[in-house]
Amino acid sequence: MSVTAAKGFTASGIAAGIKENGNPDLALVVNNGPELAAAGVFTSNRVKAAPVLWSEQVLKGGLVSAVILNSGGANACTGPKGFQDTHATAEKVAEVLGQNAGEVAVASTGLIGLLLPMDKLLPGVEQAAAQLSEHGGEKAAIAIKTTDSVHKTSVVTGTGWTVGGMAKGAGMLAPGLATMLVVLTTDAAVESDALDRALRAATRTTFDRVDSDGCMSTNDTVLLLASGASQVTPDETEFAEAVRKVCDDLGQQLIRDAEGASKDIKVEVVNAASEDDAVEVGRSIARNNLLKCAIHGEDPNWGRVLSAIGTTRAAFEPDQLNVAINGVWVCKNGGVGEDRDKVDMRYREVHIVADLAAGTETATIWTNDLTADYVHENSAYSS
Amino acid sequence: MSVTAAKGFTASGIAAGIKENGNPDLALVVNNGPELAAAGVFTSNRVKAAPVLWSEQVLKGGLVSAVILNSGGANACTGPKGFQDTHATAEKVAEVLGQNAGEVAVASTGLIGLLLPMDKLLPGVEQAAAQLSEHGGEKAAIAIKTTDSVHKTSVVTGTGWTVGGMAKGAGMLAPGLATMLVVLTTDAAVESDALDRALRAATRTTFDRVDSDGCMSTNDTVLLLASGASQVTPDETEFAEAVRKVCDDLGQQLIRDAEGASKDIKVEVVNAASEDDAVEVGRSIARNNLLKCAIHGEDPNWGRVLSAIGTTRAAFEPDQLNVAINGVWVCKNGGVGEDRDKVDMRYREVHIVADLAAGTETATIWTNDLTADYVHENSAYSS
Numbered sequence: 001m002s003v004t005a006a007k008g009f010t011a012s013g014i015a016a017g018i019k020e021n022g023n024p025d026l027a028l029v030v031n032n033g034p035e036l037a038a039a040g041v042f043t044s045n046r047v048k049a050a051p052v053l054w055s056e057q058v059l060k061g062g063l064v065s066a067v068i069l070n071s072g073g074a075n076a077c078t079g080p081k082g083f084q085d086t087h088a089t090a091e092k093v094a095e096v097l098g099q100n101a102g103e104v105a106v107a108s109t110g111l112i113g114l115l116l117p118m119d120k121l122l123p124g125v126e127q128a129a130a131q132l133s134e135h136g137g138e139k140a141a142i143a144i145k146t147t148d149s150v151h152k153t154s155v156v157t158g159t160g161w162t163v164g165g166m167a168k169g170a171g172m173l174a175p176g177l178a179t180m181l182v183v184l185t186t187d188a189a190v191e192s193d194a195l196d197r198a199l200r201a202a203t204r205t206t207f208d209r210v211d212s213d214g215c216m217s218t219n220d221t222v223l224l225l226a227s228g229a230s231q232v233t234p235d236e237t238e239f240a241e242a243v244r245k246v247c248d249d250l251g252q253q254l255i256r257d258a259e260g261a262s263k264d265i266k267v268e269v270v271n272a273a274s275e276d277d278a279v280e281v282g283r284s285i286a287r288n289n290l291l292k293c294a295i296h297g298e299d300p301n302w303g304r305v306l307s308a309i310g311t312t313r314a315a316f317e318p319d320q321l322n323v324a325i326n327g328v329w330v331c332k333n334g335g336v337g338e339d340r341d342k343v344d345m346r347y348r349e350v351h352i353v354a355d356l357a358a359g360t361e362t363a364t365i366w367t368n369d370l371t372a373d374y375v376h377e378n379s380a381y382s383s
Numbered sequence: 384m385s386v387t388a389a390k391g392f393t394a395s396g397i398a399a400g401i402k403e404n405g406n407p408d409l410a411l412v413v414n415n416g417p418e419l420a421a422a423g424v425f426t427s428n429r430v431k432a433a434p435v436l437w438s439e440q441v442l443k444g445g446l447v448s449a450v451i452l453n454s455g456g457a458n459a460c461t462g463p464k465g466f467q468d469t470h471a472t473a474e475k476v477a478e479v480l481g482q483n484a485g486e487v488a489v490a491s492t493g494l495i496g497l498l499l500p501m502d503k504l505l506p507g508v509e510q511a512a513a514q515l516s517e518h519g520g521e522k523a524a525i526a527i528k529t530t531d532s533v534h535k536t537s538v539v540t541g542t543g544w545t546v547g548g549m550a551k552g553a554g555m556l557a558p559g560l561a562t563m564l565v566v567l568t569t570d571a572a573v574e575s576d577a578l579d580r581a582l583r584a585a586t587r588t589t590f591d592r593v594d595s596d597g598c599m600s601t602n603d604t605v606l607l608l609a610s611g612a613s614q615v616t617p618d619e620t621e622f623a624e625a626v627r628k629v630c631d632d633l634g635q636q637l638i639r640d641a642e643g644a645s646k647d648i649k650v651e652v653v654n655a656a657s658e659d660d661a662v663e664v665g666r667s668i669a670r671n672n673l674l675k676c677a678i679h680g681e682d683p684n685w686g687r688v689l690s691a692i693g694t695t696r697a698a699f700e701p702d703q704l705n706v707a708i709n710g711v712w713v714c715k716n717g718g719v720g721e722d723r724d725k726v727d728m729r730y731r732e733v734h735i736v737a738d739l740a741a742g743t744e745t746a747t748i749w750t751n752d753l754t755a756d757y758v759h760e761n762s763a764y765s766s
Contacts, residue, residue: 046694046699047690047692047693047704077686078718078719079716112689112690214672215671215690216694217690287597290598293762294761296762297762303457303460303496303601306430306459306495307430307601309429310599311599316429318429318430321430334460334462335460335462335465335496370758372759375676375753375757376755377676378676379677379680379682
């Protein structure tokens with residue numbers, strides 16, 4: 001269902017020849033209205049790809065009529081020519097669809113530092129436009145894959161309205177592993193300001209807390225487009241919760257498909273003095289390579305959790321820290337707790353709870369283990 | 384030569400039975416004076432091992448008569464009993480040597496969360512004291528190894544005085560991988576304040592800029608002991624430079640022996656607006672797992688260098704960044720530069736230069752590649 005689950009949207013996904021292996025590599029999502037309200041969130045990396053620079057400008061207007069997305073090339077670190085290519089792509093979409101190029105968002109993913117093959121991409125836009133369909137969401141989701149093993153889609157339905165979306169990548173918005181591209185659509189009648197609030201609130205606790213390997217992409221893009229085709233304006237809280245659910249679901253799918261991972265690790269920080277403390281501690285644990293190796297080896301190594309906590313500025317006393325791994329409190333009051341042999345780590349999901357004993361705030365960061373497969377995949381794949 | 388290269392010091396290294404495999408695991412370094420001046424630098428991790436908490440107190444007095452170091456157990460996250468054990472170890476050394484326990488520094492390395500086998504350690508202290516020798520530096524260096532494949536020592540000679548030292552570990556002081564323990568000795572007549580200045584200045588640009596995997600230990604300790612036995616007080620600048628050289632040499636040895644590494648990566652940041660900017664950028668590049676994988680695959684992936692730079696707060700313009708890998712400027716002005724096929728990456732040392740084009744400051748961070756061997760070693764070894 002993906003981006004065409006909501007009324008008012010058509011989409012397509014085709015093989016334009018950008019990828020040398022002939023796999024699908026160009027997706028088009030079109031908002032047929034009646035409204036064109038939109039919001040976007042982009043990478044916080046200061047080295048931004050040309051399509052990010054372009055789409056940030058487009059989103060300032062609050063209106064998006066179409067999104068063109070390619071895999072097979074990030075168009076990052078490509079200088080003025082790269083930006084011209086993004087501009088030309090938007091112009092081509094606008095020309096074919098009879099729209100305004102200033103309302104066409106562009107997203108790219110793939111190798112950094114290579115110019116896109118415009119002789120293939122521009123004819124591909126015509127082909128993608130010709131195949132636009134109310135059932136094209138699935139094909140669009142497939143066309144944006146790079147190292148993804150599966151395509152990712154999600155849909156949440158409200159009373160008379162729907163929020164749907166697609167995602168590629170395995171990582172987080174800021175920072176992010178590889179590139180994360182997400183397009184969400186809704187037929188709810190919501191103005192761009194409210195879309196922006198809902199999207200920022202949702203990404204803050206979902207994509208922003210998915211931290212597969214701590215690396216931030218130059219291309220991360222999350223867009224939310226509203227057609228208003230349902231003619232229903234939902235309660236703002238209800239709508240925001242639907243957007244959050246779709247983001248959360250897609251974020252979980254990203255983690256489960258992270259490069260080379262054999263474990264999905266839920267790092268839950270509890271009893272923090274502030275939410276910022278909880279996030280800082282969670283991220284520090286999630287990025288600790290030694291711990292990520294230990295989890296890969298099914299070793300409930302709470303000492304590495306404490307080492308990671310100790311590098312943060314969060315409020316805590318070392319002798320009051322508690323750590324549970326898969327329900328067993330292996331560390332109590334900063335020292336040895338329950339028998340670590342009780343911890344069952346055979347399953348893919350691993351749940352670490354870090355209790356800071358310093359307040360009442362909480363945050364959850366999702367990450368993966370560090371594996372030889374991750375090394376192999378990222379040693380061989382130039383991206 | 385190690386810690387006994389300077390006059391006034393004796394040392395020993397023995398197998399006390401702390402390590403189950405029977406390898407040497409206890410080292411003793413004694414300052415026979417006439418002076419006992421000392422300085423120390425410790426991990427900045429807020430979760431500090433018992434011996435760090437103890438030795439920080441000892442060093443406040445500026446006098447150290449002996450250092451007892453064990454491998455085979457970190458005595459970290461071991462609560463009040465762990466601290467009592469450290470205290471008892473210092474008391475035992477003082478008793479055997481006829482010294483003051485408040486002048487005995489203690490350092491430990493190995494597994495976190497386990498109490499030390501005091502029934503083996505305390506008799507080991509007597510054995511180590513019995514074997515003290517002016518030629519014992521090498522044996523001491525061997526006894527502090529954990530996953531180190533070789534022991535590390537270094538000596539620099541001034542006019543009538545000497546600075547020597549030993550190190551174990553593969554990482555950095557703050558933060559550090561595994562535990563880094565370093566003992567430096569000198570027969571120069573230098574007071575503790577001057578020792579402290581020299582040691583802090585040296586570690587700031589040596590051990591602090593060795594960042595094998597971004598993980599910070601609970602036990603990192605660097606001590607500098609001066610016996611005054613040469614009866615020479617060197618020029619402060621000359622002495623500080625000798626200390627820096629020994630630290631630099633030992634730091635290089637740590638990097639070359641880092642767990643699982645196949646490449647030693649020198650990340651040199653040039654033309655930064657400030658030294659802090661240069662260090663922040665260097666560290667961000669050095670910790671980028673995707674780049675470390677690429678270097679392992681001998682892929683001169685400058686896009687990942689730019690992505691890493693982009694996550695920092697340093698002053699730079701994306702379209703003015705330049706990156707050289709092994710002498711080839713593969714990225715110029717934020718985009719494609721010289722032909723990446725010109726980059727020869729067959730050798731163990733890889734040199735990355737990141738030119739921020741924002742000033743005149745510079746900093747160099749040393750790191751390693753990320754390999755399947757690193758994952759294997761740290762999945763199987765609970766530390």
